Amino acid sequence: MATMTFSIDAGEIRGQFPFFQPHPEMRSVIYLDNAATTQKPYAVIEAVSNFWAYHNANVHRGGHGAGAKASELYEAARERVAKFLNAREPAEIVFTRGTTEAINLVASSWGEAFIQPGDEIIVTEMEHHANLLPWMRLAEKKNAKLVVWRITEDGRLNLDDLRTLLTERTRLVAVAHISNVLGTINPVAEICRLAHAAGALCLVDAAQSVAHMPVDVQAIDCDFLMFSGHKAYGPTGIGALYAKRALLETMPPYQMGGGMVQTVSWERVVLAPPPAKFEAGTPPIGEAIGLHAALDFIDSIGRDAIEAYEHELTQYALERLQEVPGLRLYGPVPDRAGIFAFTLEDIHPHDIATVLDTRDIAIRSGLHCAHPLGERLGGSTARASLAVYNDTAHIDALIEGLHQVRKVFGYAG
Numbered sequence: 001m002a003t004m005t006f007s008i009d010a011g012e013i014r015g016q017f018p019f020f021q022p023h024p025e026m027r028s029v030i031y032l033d034n035a036a037t038t039q040k041p042y043a044v045i046e047a048v049s050n051f052w053a054y055h056n057a058n059v060h061r062g063g064h065g066a067g068a069k070a071s072e073l074y075e076a077a078r079e080r081v082a083k084f085l086n087a088r089e090p091a092e093i094v095f096t097r098g099t100t101e102a103i104n105l106v107a108s109s110w111g112e113a114f115i116q117p118g119d120e121i122i123v124t125e126m127e128h129h130a131n132l133l134p135w136m137r138l139a140e141k142k143n144a145k146l147v148v149w150r151i152t153e154d155g156r157l158n159l160d161d162l163r164t165l166l167t168e169r170t171r172l173v174a175v176a177h178i179s180n181v182l183g184t185i186n187p188v189a190e191i192c193r194l195a196h197a198a199g200a201l202c203l204v205d206a207a208q209s210v211a212h213m214p215v216d217v218q219a220i221d222c223d224f225l226m227f228s229g230h231k232a233y234g235p236t237g238i239g240a241l242y243a244k245r246a247l248l249e250t251m252p253p254y255q256m257g258g259g260m261v262q263t264v265s266w267e268r269v270v271l272a273p274p275p276a277k278f279e280a281g282t283p284p285i286g287e288a289i290g291l292h293a294a295l296d297f298i299d300s301i302g303r304d305a306i307e308a309y310e311h312e313l314t315q316y317a318l319e320r321l322q323e324v325p326g327l328r329l330y331g332p333v334p335d336r337a338g339i340f341a342f343t344l345e346d347i348h349p350h351d352i353a354t355v356l357d358t359r360d361i362a363i364r365s366g367l368h369c370a371h372p373l374g375e376r377l378g379g380s381t382a383r384a385s386l387a388v389y390n391d392t393a394h395i396d397a398l399i400e401g402l403h404q405v406r407k408v409f410g411y412a413g
């Protein structure tokens, strides 16, 4: 095997995470379930805790200094997200609970207003339920048609297939940037270009990409893009929706309540401009501030550096996984992200995860909230997924663990 020279010192990065430090009551874990959620650096935990401890107040309301400070921190987080995604302005960023809520917001607001009977929405066969069920429900409600863009045998999307699916009735193409099962990195800029050429909008679910590679909404030219803080080293309960300003202007509110109106009388409601129009009620303030710190953490390493490092680590993992007899890996090779769904002999994926857990290796098993894709793949899979704090030793431990799983279930050698 070729020796690898890594640009990133994962050990040094783990030093920035309490989860990876020795703890008297906790066993040390090799954490390979990053597609589900990532661990949190001290910087994020401290940012959240400092806010609750010293700056807590509601935003955009109080006529006092603490409220002004909280508002300033919250809006600084929005600016940070805008810069992180290269949005044109912070007003294009709406804070949500996460990717799921952001997609539901688009389906409820834009979908309710603009989808007509007979319209078509294209989703891919590899979508997470978050980017599938809101569109299924919308299509049902509106008598619109959900069109499925099937994957190829090796787990990719073929752009020629999209060309044949796009019609003058297509209103939206909704696609994951990176599949949470197959690790496929989809050519989203090209997909958006084709969607636009057909007169449709393009939505990119970036839940699995933002922490692992540069994501530039202007370069992709997507109309909507969303991600979750917790998969990007940030807190749960916070995520962001990017949408082009012109779209946000035309979209009706998603929820009604405090903070999203300019004036209200019995006769007339004047809505606030975006993004406030879409943020009814007290938002997740501390979580947004934690997200700000998480994005600073990512950029302190550099997204180009993270992408290059995780790519090298992925190539190492692909090579080593081949050594395990009876292991079947799903998704494209070698060009893919560090998400590895696999089966091993006819051992149930839950059993694989359970045996690995006894060796303190954390992976996930099941259908990964993508049941239609699971059906196509033939059922459940085990899934290991990488983050910037993982290294080759973790992959070595996984491989050794998988040999052990085989032994436990009576497979030779």
Ligand code: PMP
Pocket (backbone or CB within 6 Å): 035, 036, 097, 098, 099, 100, 101, 128, 130, 131, 176, 178, 179, 180, 205, 207, 208, 228, 369
């Ligand atoms: N899309 C993809 C591709 C995902 O991997 C996930 C999380 N597994 C989601 C959407 C949903 O994210 P959340 O649960 O944070 O809303």
